[in-house]
Amino acid sequence: MTALLDARLVVRRGTFLLDIELRIAPGETVALLGPNGAGKTTALRALAGLAALDDGHLRLDGRDIRDDPPERRPIGVVFQDYLLFPHLTARDNVAFGPRRQGQDRKQAYGVADRWLDRVGLADHGRRKPRHLSGGQAQRVALARALAVDPTLLLLDEPLAALDARTRLETRGELRRHLSAHPGATLLVTHDPLDALVLADRLVIVEQGRVVQEGDAATITARPRTDYVARLVGLNLYRGHGDGHTVTITDGFALTSTDSVDGDAFVAFPPAAVALHPARPDGSPRNTWPAVLADVQRHGDNLRVRLDGPISVAADITPAAAAHLHLEPGRELWVAVKAAETRAYPGDG
Template sequence: MTGVDDLKGAPAAGPRGEGLDARLVVDRGSFRLDVELAAGPGDVVALLGPNGAGKTTALRALAGLTPLSEGGRLRLDGVPLDRTPPESRPVGVVFQDYLLFPHLSALDNVAFGPRCHGVPKAQARAQAAGWLDRMGLTDHAGARPRRLSGGQAQRVALARALATHPRLLLLDEPLAALDARTRIDVRAQLRRHLADFEAVAVLVTHDPLDAMVLADRLIVIEHGRVVQDGGPSDIARHPRSDYIAQLVGLNLYRGRAEGHTVLLDTGPSITTTENLTGPVFVAFPPGAVTLHRDRPTGSSARNLWECRVSGLETHGDQIRADLSGELSLAADLTTVAAAELGLHTGAPVWATVKATQTHAYPA
């Protein structure tokens, strides 16, 4: 794939710098955002979190659309941007609804950025044509936004953001407006484009799959604070909050370990294969849970709890059973198994999990 600086007629990007160094502090009424964010050139960072966590506020602060409060800082490639107006920052933004100019063609939408930076019209259009070719949109250069599909509009918005060679690329839920089928294709295309981007990219999303596929690093925000920061595989394997556990599909508990036994804060205990001491998390997938209508005898599972079905819903070709009782947990089973057990809301069940299918790690 053609690199950013290999496009014919494109101006050379600035030198690779120090990347992003920020402390995003924003006070807004009773809400306070306080997030440390550092990333090097070439890094793709995803900000994840529930609604109201502060993700969009963080993105707006990076773009200069929301001013930082006292104690905040923002440096990009070693240059302070705190007092730099948004239009003068080397920042490109892809908005959730793309915000393409409806009266301009795809070509002129992409050329708009270079034109604002003083590039002559003919040269700006030539650069825009190169970006559209890179995005596979040459045949749609003359089309206005209303004639473009969602996936095509997303790529035009990305090309427009990249055409000014930003040192920081911000993507606000870039795939949220796409239908499920288009989303798969565009996600793969976006991953390739981000792999070629030589500066810092920050992605805001509520979709864990988008984050896992597109980002090198995930930063999870809850209530305006960072609760976990790490690589996708590490966060998926070691969630540290209920929100993250739900995102990655794990049952998660906190307790105190004494050898292979973890006494949970909620009361019961879990036997694990890890030998630990002190505060720990214990996690296991819903698929590790086996359900029985009667208390099992002779089972090799070391963990056994008496529960009641509090909810049932379809997850693909499986049934997700939410259980309450000695331990609240989720269990996945086939539709056949659910029918054989006669599961329904309120049904009593016994849940078992083998110690080898649990994972304990320090809290």
């Protein structure tokens, strides 16, 4: 499918260099994820025209907009804090963009009324932002961004300011609106759930570079950095594969039912890790001694972190924790079945 957005964004900020390529097709939502300082916000600002490119290109629907000022770019933006005009009503906020595009007051209000109706706020048009809830303000901000019929919609942590319950409800509404948006959408977020629910494709950025991209199934099945592994909840190690064995460090190796040769990753979920007070008998191919470093609640279970030849996270039930008499410094044995691991090439 032809890309609606075709960009290479190169921005220098002191010693930091952002250099990433982004392509987004019509109707596609791409999530840009990464740790703090990775360059996500810089990328969004460069696309919106709020930060100048030092190099690269920026084409939207085949047109070069690199040198266009923000107000001339066919782009709608929903900022993290929404940035609604506090002195304007919801209706006037949404009508602002169409008015800037040259529509008369009647036309602009007609557009605003249609969008407020679409986001379920037809009866809130006369309210000012201070009289709106967080979820309502988010929907007004989305309506304002979409009212200009943007070729590219930029969403900067659009759900971050909401409480958990409102976030759940609004996420579903936002997904519905994004599915109906014919243009390209870029979602900047640090929340993996927002990305997985709202986006068709994920682009992971670390230290100003794209380290992995693909659909959710690809990313979650084969993470390629520690950040991505934590994002999808996996233990991840890099080493050298020799058939079904991946040597990680100082002779320590993990066995997998997958076969891989050369540079390799091996990954497994914390739920696949079994803990024992003594060396287990029987079938587990991967066993090693470890020392308990930390215990935290993780949903209905406990997330246990252990140090040893490798650092590993394990999820266990409170009943299992009581049986093991867990406390920092406790010596335990770790077991992971070979069938529970995934090994894959490190150079692809």
